[in-house]
Amino acid sequence: MESTQLASASANMKLPAILGSLQSDGHTVSISNDNVEADISLSDVGAELLGQVLHKCDGKTAFGAIMDSVPEVSRTRIHEALSALVDTGLMIDRAPPEARTGLDVLLEIEDLTNRLLYETLYKNVFWQNCKAATSHEDMPRNVMYGLVIENYHLLFRESYFDAPVLSYVGNTKARLAMNAFFAEENGHDELLLKSLNHIGLSRDELFDSRPLPQTMALINALAYWAHNDPIFFFTTLGVLEGKDIQEDSFIAAAERIGMDDDFVKPVKTHSNLNLGGQHGNLTRQIFQNMPVIDDETIRRLRAQTYLFIELYDAFFRGIWEHYSVADKLLRPTATL
Numbered sequence: 001m002e003s004t005q006l007a008s009a010s011a012n013m014k015l016p017a018i019l020g021s022l023q024s025d026g027h028t029v030s031i032s033n034d035n036v037e038a039d040i041s042l043s044d045v046g047a048e049l050l051g052q053v054l055h056k057c058d059g060k061t062a063f064g065a066i067m068d069s070v071p072e073v074s075r076t077r078i079h080e081a082l083s084a085l086v087d088t089g090l091m092i093d094r095a096p097p098e099a100r101t102g103l104d105v106l107l108e109i110e111d112l113t114n115r116l117l118y119e120t121l122y123k124n125v126f127w128q129n130c131k132a133a134t135s136h137e138d139m140p141r142n143v144m145y146g147l148v149i150e151n152y153h154l155l156f157r158e159s160y161f162d163a164p165v166l167s168y169v170g171n172t173k174a175r176l177a178m179n180a181f182f183a184e185e186n187g188h189d190e191l192l193l194k195s196l197n198h199i200g201l202s203r204d205e206l207f208d209s210r211p212l213p214q215t216m217a218l219i220n221a222l223a224y225w226a227h228n229d230p231i232f233f234f235t236t237l238g239v240l241e242g243k244d245i246q247e248d249s250f251i252a253a254a255e256r257i258g259m260d261d262d263f264v265k266p267v268k269t270h271s272n273l274n275l276g277g278q279h280g281n282l283t284r285q286i287f288q289n290m291p292v293i294d295d296e297t298i299r300r301l302r303a304q305t306y307l308f309i310e311l312y313d314a315f316f317r318g319i320w321e322h323y324s325v326a327d328k329l330l331r332p333t334a335t336l
């Protein structure tokens, strides 16, 4: 890990700086600091020229300008030598790390997220059938109930993943936005409970039942990210609360295939609360207030987006795969 970081830092060296004192008398070159002392030589570069180069490594002179002042020396050769010095702790690159604004980064992550959603989730068996359904033959009643049951399990545990970021000290505006969001969001499971009560499922029965493994995987992953990588967690909120494309398609399907009004209404109310409260914009609001995000974090956000969308896709596919064949709606824990 350490050598990789050093290699990538030195590969883009911009403002090299000696860490220690440099002695160069035209015949030998050496650098020493509290930890290391080393004589430096390059087989194809004389000590005098090497000394000239190293004298200019003051953390203020750009690598390009240093090399322009000694055109007779190979740029690649010196770069290799300076990189080796970085590895031994005798040199650092004083250039500030590359970074971009929060909003700029988020727009890139949103593009990636949308591409992955279109390639996977929007094409999965649940949403394909939901969008095309005209009757219960296309979209079994239990699958419709299943979506609300699993969403209930998710919302019932929303504090698992929202709570860790309520105390996020990295950015005050982000923390305040998260707190306001949680105040609106808390208790939304009660809305879905109304739908489920209508089909004969009680609060106690739901409490004594277990979510699908795919649902719990999503919940646990979100809780892990909220604890360990809050910035990535913030990117997921926009998708989960989103533009409510999924919920709208679900409600449209429910109305088209003639689901009971008392079952659909609370789900619709929840969807409208998300829209009215502009919950889909929360992520943008948070990232607008992040002045800079460094390159390493950007790479991490990109990498984890793939896993998050896979988990979200699996959540909906899991609902279809289980509820389209299960003979019972709940998986009780009381009988275990």
Ligand SMILES: [Fe+2]
Pocket: 185, 188, 270, 274
């Ligand atoms: Fe909600």
Ligand SMILES: [Fe+2]
Pocket: 185, 241, 273, 274, 279
């Ligand atoms: Fe919401």
